[in-house]
Amino acid sequence: MDTVLAMVIAVVVIALVFDYTNGFHDAANAIATSVSTRALTPRVALAMAAILNFVGALLGVEVAKTIQGIIDIDGVTSISDADRAHALTIVLAALIGAITWNLITWYFGIPSSSSHALIGGIVGAGVASSTTVSWDTLVExxxxxxxxxxxxxxxxxFALMTAIMWGFRKANPHKVSRGFRHAQTVSAAGMSLGHGLQDAQKTMGVIVLALVAGGFHDGDGVPLWVIVAAASAIAAGTYSGGWRIMRTLGRRIIDLDPPRGFAAEGVAATVLYVMAIGLHAPVSTTHTITSAIMGAGATKRISAVRWGVARGIVTAWIVTIPAAAAVAAITYFIGRLFLP
Structure with a gap:
């Protein structure tokens, strides 16, 4: 039992490390547009994002339950310590796969999805261990x-920015820009709240998987300490910043102005809320805000979007799940060498 407890503690710590890397990896999602348009200074934006990431993480657990449902960890857990250690190895491999891909894409400044890295890790470890994967949940x-x-x-x-352009077509451009620069404080806050609501819950789901695998939880609900720990880790990671990715989102895709920044953030935040609260779906904040930036930018002119950069980002999106899955599978097989 001591070995199982030690493994549970190790997995929980590593899960919180993932949550921290998620914070600094995805901090740019919420604030890159506001910083690039000078609506907020980088440090103020990061502080606001960190606080609202924490608050957002406390607003629900439905996405966490979806993450728990991707693999049937109960199916490989019994009263045997050996079986529990095996189940915990699966969860540990999933986390290492996700963290590895996060660090690679952070190093190269590629705004890939931490969410899909985690999901890829879970699926890769599940398949490698012959654990039942809920493909229906994965698809739906x-x-x-x-x-x-x-x-x-x-x-x-694209639609919102088109409406803004039409509605303010006769207004003074300087006054419009100044007004939307102030409005971006609200839209960036909405993005930060949505990021916490989405991404911190994914780590909660993994920690609950580890507790179930170790026999310390029945899988019904999420303990309060797990919620607070995940919220704190993602907030701390966000405050540490993600400057490399911020440059890609804020400047390399398109040169944003305040109205376009507001349109991108407002729409992206709305999508995050609807997916989390309405559909309980763990969607990617990175995918959502990047696409929204492209859509808002395309209203200037199609050529204004640097499609070469966008193409590289989309390629990273496609590669993320299989890459994280592959690392997780390899980690699982290595881990099994050290288990009885």
Whole structure:
């Protein structure tokens, strides 16, 4: 039992490390547009994002339950310590796969999805261990929303920015820009809240999987200490910043102005709330805001969007799940060498 307890503690700590990396990896999602348009200074924006990430993480646990349902960890857990250690190895491998991909994409400044890295890690470890994977949940709650959320983000931001351009066509451009710069404080806050609501819950789901695997929880609900710990870790990671990715989102895709920044953030935040609260789907904040930035930018002119950069980002999106899955599978097989 001591070995199992030690493994549970190790997995919980590593899960919180993932949550921290999620924070600094995805901090740019909420604030890049506001910083690039000078609506907020970087440090103020990061502080606001950190606080609202924490608050957002306390607003629900339905996404966490969806993450728990991707694999049937109960199916490999029994009263045997050896079986529990095996189940915990699966969860540990999933986390290492996700963290590894997060660090690679952070190093190269690529705004990939921490959410899909985690999901890829869970699936990769599940398949490698012959654990039952709920493919229906994966399709309905992950694959379909994964395609829909960036599509809605692009079209929604394009439509909203078109409406803004038409509605303010006769207004003084300087006054419009100044007004939307102030409005971006609200839209950036909405993005930060949505990021906490979405991404911190994914770590909660993994920690509950580890507790179930170790025999310390029945899987019904999320303990309060797990919620607070995950919220704190993502908030701390957010405050540490993600400057490399912020430059990609804020400047390399398109040179944003305040109205376009507001349109992108407002639409992306709305998509995050609807997916989390309405559909309980763990969608990617990265995919959503990046697509919304492209949609808002395309209203200037199609060529204003640097499609070469965008193409590289989309390629990273496609590669994320299989890459994280592959690392998780390899980690699982290595871990099994050290278990009886």
């Amino acid at each position: 709650k992950v694959a379909i929303p994964m395609v829909l959320s960036p599509l809605i983000g692009f079209l929604g931001a």
